[in-house]
Amino acid sequence: MPNTYVSAAEAMIRKEGGRATDSRVRILALLLAEDQAITHREIETRMSGQQLDRVTLYRVLQWLADRGLIHKISSDDHVWRFHVNHAAYAHQHAHFKCTNCAKVVCLEDLASGRQSERLLTLPAGYRFQAIELTIKGLCAKCV
Amino acid sequence: MPNTYVSAAEAMIRKEGGRATDSRVRILALLLAEDQAITHREIETRMSGQQLDRVTLYRVLQWLADRGLIHKISSDDHVWRFHVNHAAYAHQHAHFKCTNCAKVVCLEDLASGRQSERLLTLPAGYRFQAIELTIKGLCAKCV
DNA sequence: ATGATATCGCAACACAGTTGCATTGATTGT
DNA sequence: ACAATCAATGCAACTGTGTTGCGATATCAT
Numbered sequence: 001m002p003n004t005y006v007s008a009a010e011a012m013i014r015k016e017g018g019r020a021t022d023s024r025v026r027i028l029a030l031l032l033a034e035d036q037a038i039t040h041r042e043i044e045t046r047m048s049g050q051q052l053d054r055v056t057l058y059r060v061l062q063w064l065a066d067r068g069l070i071h072k073i074s075s076d077d078h079v080w081r082f083h084v085n086h087a088a089y090a091h092q093h094a095h096f097k098c099t100n101c102a103k104v105v106c107l108e109d110l111a112s113g114r115q116s117e118r119l120l121t122l123p124a125g126y127r128f129q130a131i132e133l134t135i136k137g138l139c140a141k142c143v
Numbered sequence: 144m145p146n147t148y149v150s151a152a153e154a155m156i157r158k159e160g161g162r163a164t165d166s167r168v169r170i171l172a173l174l175l176a177e178d179q180a181i182t183h184r185e186i187e188t189r190m191s192g193q194q195l196d197r198v199t200l201y202r203v204l205q206w207l208a209d210r211g212l213i214h215k216i217s218s219d220d221h222v223w224r225f226h227v228n229h230a231a232y233a234h235q236h237a238h239f240k241c242t243n244c245a246k247v248v249c250l251e252d253l254a255s256g257r258q259s260e261r262l263l264t265l266p267a268g269y270r271f272q273a274i275e276l277t278i279k280g281l282c283a284k285c286v
Numbered sequence: 287a288t289g290a291t292a293t294c295g296c297a298a299c300a301c302a303g304t305t306g307c308a309t310t311g312a313t314t315g316t
Numbered sequence: 317a318c319a320a321t322c323a324a325t326g327c328a329a330c331t332g333t334g335t336t337g338c339g340a341t342a343t344c345a346t
Contacts, residue, residue, distance in 0.1 A: 019312050019323060040302075053326050058303065060324090074219040076275075078333080079302070094263055099272060107263055120237055120250055125283030129242060132219075134275040140268030162292060162343050183333080196295045201334065203293095221302080222333075 005029040016067045023052060027060050028069065028084075037073050037081035037095070037104040073104060075134070094133040100142035107135065148172040159210045166195060170203050171212065171227075180216050180224035180238070180247040216247060218277070237276040243285035250278065 009028035010020045018024065030046060031038075044057055061082055064070045073081040073095055081104050094107040122128060152171035153163045161167065173189060174181075187200055204225055207213045216224040216238055224247050237250040265271060 021312070021324065023325075051326090054302095055304080055327080056325055063324095074217070074221070076217040078217070078221040078223075080221075096265060096269065105266070107265070120278070122239065122250070122278065122280065123248070123283065125286060126239065127281040127286050128278060129280040130278075132275075132277040132279065135263070135265065135271060135273075136275065137265065137272040138270040140266065143268060143270050164293065164343070166294075194295090197333095198296080198335080199294055206293095 002033070005032045008032055012069055016069065018063065018067070023056050024060050024063070026050065026052075027057065028064060031064075031070055031082060031084045034083075035105070037083035037106065039079050039081050041079070043082070073106075074132070075104060077102065092131060094135060096135045096137065096139070098139040098142055099136050100138055103139050103141075105139075145176070148175045151175055155212055159212065161206065161210070166199050167203050167206070169193065169195075170200065171207060174207075174213055174225060174227045177226075178248070180226040180249065182222050182224050184222070186225070216249075217275070218247060220245065235274060237278060239278045239280065239282070241282040241285055242279050243281055246282050246284075248282075 006025060006029045009025045009032055012028060013020045013024050026047065027043065030043060040057060040061065043061075044052070044054065047057070061070070061072075061080075065072050065082070068085055070082050070084050073083060075081060075097060083104075083106055095104055096107055097104045149168060149172045152168045152175055155171060156163045156167050169190065170186065173186060183200060183204065186204075187195070187197065190200070204213070204215075204223075208215050208225070211228055213225050213227050216226060218224060218240060226247075226249055238247055239250055240247045
């Protein structure tokens with residue numbers, strides 16, 4: 001884990017007014033270094049060797065997500081995946097999931113909220129709040 | 144459960160070449176009578192009183208989904224919901240989920256596959272297969 | 287009616303995620 | 317630098333969804 005990720009992680013956590021504990025810093029640094037969205041299980045595996053309780057990992061991930069440092073991605077395999085909130089993904093954005101290797105990546109921000117809202121009509125009396133868009137297909141490795 | 148749903152369910156099952164067992168017929172009839180997508184748990188509750196094992200329900204739902212009589216809807220609460228495949232929903236279609244009461248309904252078929260595909264660009268080498276679109280908001284009751 | 291076998295029911299399991307509580311440790315004030 | 321505070325951790329136990337193996341049962345073709 002390059003030192004830049006660790007110090008960046010610590011700075012982000014302190015900026016939120018939270019305690020910069022080992023767990024938080026290491027987990028966020030790991031996510032900063034990762035370009036794709038990864039699961040709780042995958043993080044746990046990468047962390048093995050270092051002391052880290054399952055529950056703590058759940059709580060740290062929730063804490064980071066609550067403060068908008070990362071975001072949770074729902075998927076059809078019913079496992080949450082986590083990804084850092086880079087500037088490009090600050091707004092609503094779509095996700096891509098490979099149907100072969102289950103890799104999940106964030107797609108660039110698309111002004112799809114408004115556009116897609118117009119593509120379809122909600123039943124009378126329904127109110128629009130947000131849109132969730134997942135593209136399924138094959139990633140470059142699995143094509 | 145009106146008789147028409149039961150006989151319709153039985154006909155659909157036989158058409159697929161499967162055995163028209165009590166469980167299959169009753170479950171499919173229940174889904175035919177339901178306008179919104181419901182969970183395994185909700186079906187189990189509605190079936191209580193009648194002999195029906197949890198595992199059988201899971202297997203029947205999978206069997207119906209495999210043959211395209213119903214479809215499974217993934218959601219951010221990580222619970223599958225099931226809905227009959229009416230003609231209007233035969234193609235790719237979006238879903239609506241109420242953020243208050245968790246009600247899920249299928250939205251009309253929208254030619255969003257091609258349109259949305261054009262809205263965003265996949266990374267180089269990626270292949271498009273399908274799109275999943277969920278609108279979140281408030282249903283008429285929860286507005 | 288009967289036999290072949292698809293389907294069911296039960297038990298046990300796998301895995302994601304949560305809660306309560308005692309312990310630990312990061313920060314703050316002195 | 318050190319103690320006090322209380323946020324955060326680790327552990328144990330739990331919940332809920334979904335799966336697997338296998339013997340028992342029920343459907344359908346004959």
